[in-house]
Amino acid sequence: MELKVGVVGATGIAGQQFLTALDQHPWFKVEVLASSPRSAGKTYEDALKTQEGRINWWQNEPIPKRFKSMVLKQAKDIDTSALDLIFTAVESDAAKELEPIFAKDIPTISTASAYRMEDDVPLLIPGINSEQMSLIAHQQEKRGWKGFIVPIPNCTTYGLASSLAPIDREYGVKGVIMTSLQATSGAGRNGGVLSLDMIDNLVPYIPGEEAKVEKETQKILGSLGGGVSVTPADFGVSCTCTRVPVTDGHTETVFVATEKPVDIENLKKAYADFNTGLKELPSAPESLFTVHEDPFHPQPRIDRDKDGGMSTHIGRMRIDNVMGGVKFVMLSHNTKAGAAKGAILVAEELVIKGIIRSN
Numbered sequence: 001m002e003l004k005v006g007v008v009g010a011t012g013i014a015g016q017q018f019l020t021a022l023d024q025h026p027w028f029k030v031e032v033l034a035s036s037p038r039s040a041g042k043t044y045e046d047a048l049k050t051q052e053g054r055i056n057w058w059q060n061e062p063i064p065k066r067f068k069s070m071v072l073k074q075a076k077d078i079d080t081s082a083l084d085l086i087f088t089a090v091e092s093d094a095a096k097e098l099e100p101i102f103a104k105d106i107p108t109i110s111t112a113s114a115y116r117m118e119d120d121v122p123l124l125i126p127g128i129n130s131e132q133m134s135l136i137a138h139q140q141e142k143r144g145w146k147g148f149i150v151p152i153p154n155c156t157t158y159g160l161a162s163s164l165a166p167i168d169r170e171y172g173v174k175g176v177i178m179t180s181l182q183a184t185s186g187a188g189r190n191g192g193v194l195s196l197d198m199i200d201n202l203v204p205y206i207p208g209e210e211a212k213v214e215k216e217t218q219k220i221l222g223s224l225g226g227g228v229s230v231t232p233a234d235f236g237v238s239c240t241c242t243r244v245p246v247t248d249g250h251t252e253t254v255f256v257a258t259e260k261p262v263d264i265e266n267l268k269k270a271y272a273d274f275n276t277g278l279k280e281l282p283s284a285p286e287s288l289f290t291v292h293e294d295p296f297h298p299q300p301r302i303d304r305d306k307d308g309g310m311s312t313h314i315g316r317m318r319i320d321n322v323m324g325g326v327k328f329v330m331l332s333h334n335t336k337a338g339a340a341k342g343a344i345l346v347a348e349e350l351v352i353k354g355i356i357r358s359n
């Protein structure tokens with residue numbers, strides 16, 4: 001199987017992760033790269049160059065060779081008839097305008113927030129709430145589209161919602177309090193975080209982030225109401241989101257009040273045994289969760305890239321006597337599981353379910 005894909009926003013931080021992850025992908029072949037009008041018409045490598053000639057490539061892996069000389073298209077001029085699928089990694093304003101243009105014709109998997117909270121749009125984490133993909137047919141019918149939009153959650157929501165799923169199944173979640181320590185790469189290239197903000201410092205506010213994480217978590221763990229929308233989970237989520245001087249990997253301290261008392265050993269087993277049923281997908285991790293017994297882990301620099309950056313790490317799990325439940329420290333990779341590779345995993349799941357097909 002080989003599906004032809006386009007990557008929109010290919011020059012940005014999440015876009016670069018897409019190219020790294022798709023370069024040797026067994027199912028998806030990148031045929032088109034697109035960016036803003038500023039970069040359109042340039043080769044990919046030239047578009048990354050600053051005025052001083054420095055190449056703004058932020059990945060540990062080198063730029064995949066075959067992309068360097070590809071000429072970037074202007075996003076709105078992409079010929080969708082030559083593609084089976086589009087990945088978008090642009091800011092929300094651009095996504096709002098561009099994604100319906102693509103979705104009219106072909107599946108559009110997005111890292112942006114623009115359509116996440118629309119009623120007919122699923123907010124998918126493979127293996128956690130795959131049942132929400134039944135909204136896709138409804139979306140197509142309602143909007144008269146051949147394709148569809150499926151966004152992935154915000155990178156901070158991704159780890160939180162994933163880590164709550166086993167607790168909710170075993171004990172019932174009553175309420176959540178979370179404080180994040182988010183990596184600098186999560187702000188994108190122009191996200192308002194300067195190097196001077198981040199050296200010897202942390203920033204205690206990320207505009208818009210807390211409300212997104214609270215609402216998205218409730219949608220992801222909600223229930224399908226008659227197949228046409230999601231009824232949000234009825235537990236409250238309260239977040240404090242901060243930016244810290246870490247390159248990649250969002251850490252979150254999480255307190256969960258539960259309906260039933262938690263048995264820590266049983267919960268560890270529930271994480272270890274959590275079966276997504278998706279192990280055969282090329283981007284799926286060996287295990288969705290990694291439980292750490294060493295109280296000095298998880299640490300972003302050391303743990304984030306394990307299992308291809310696709311595992312959600314849980315450490316310091318213990319009973320919380322104030323909230324009446326459990327508390328732990330969680331880490332997930334914001335530009336891998338929480339962005340590009342997470343979006344690719346969604347596409348892979350939609351392929352094996354027959355929802356994404358060759359044109």
Ligand SMILES: NC(=O)c1ccc[n+]([C@@H]2O[C@H](COP(=O)([O-])OP(=O)(O)OC[C@H]3O[C@@H](n4cnc5c(N)ncnc54)[C@H](OP(=O)(O)O)[C@@H]3O)[C@@H](O)[C@H]2O)c1
Nearest residue numbers: 009011012013014035036039089090111112186188189339
């Ligand atoms: N960074 C993360 O950890 C992360 C995680 C999850 C989700 N996200 C989401 O992913 C999206 C991209 O984030 P990022 O961090 O990669 O941002 P970024 O580094 O600022 O990159 C933005 C990309 O969008 C392109 N772009 C800007 N305006 C455009 C337009 N009008 N038409 C087409 N392309 C346009 C830019 O192209 P030029 O180079 O031509 O300007 C660039 O490729 C955002 O919605 C963000 O919320 C990011």
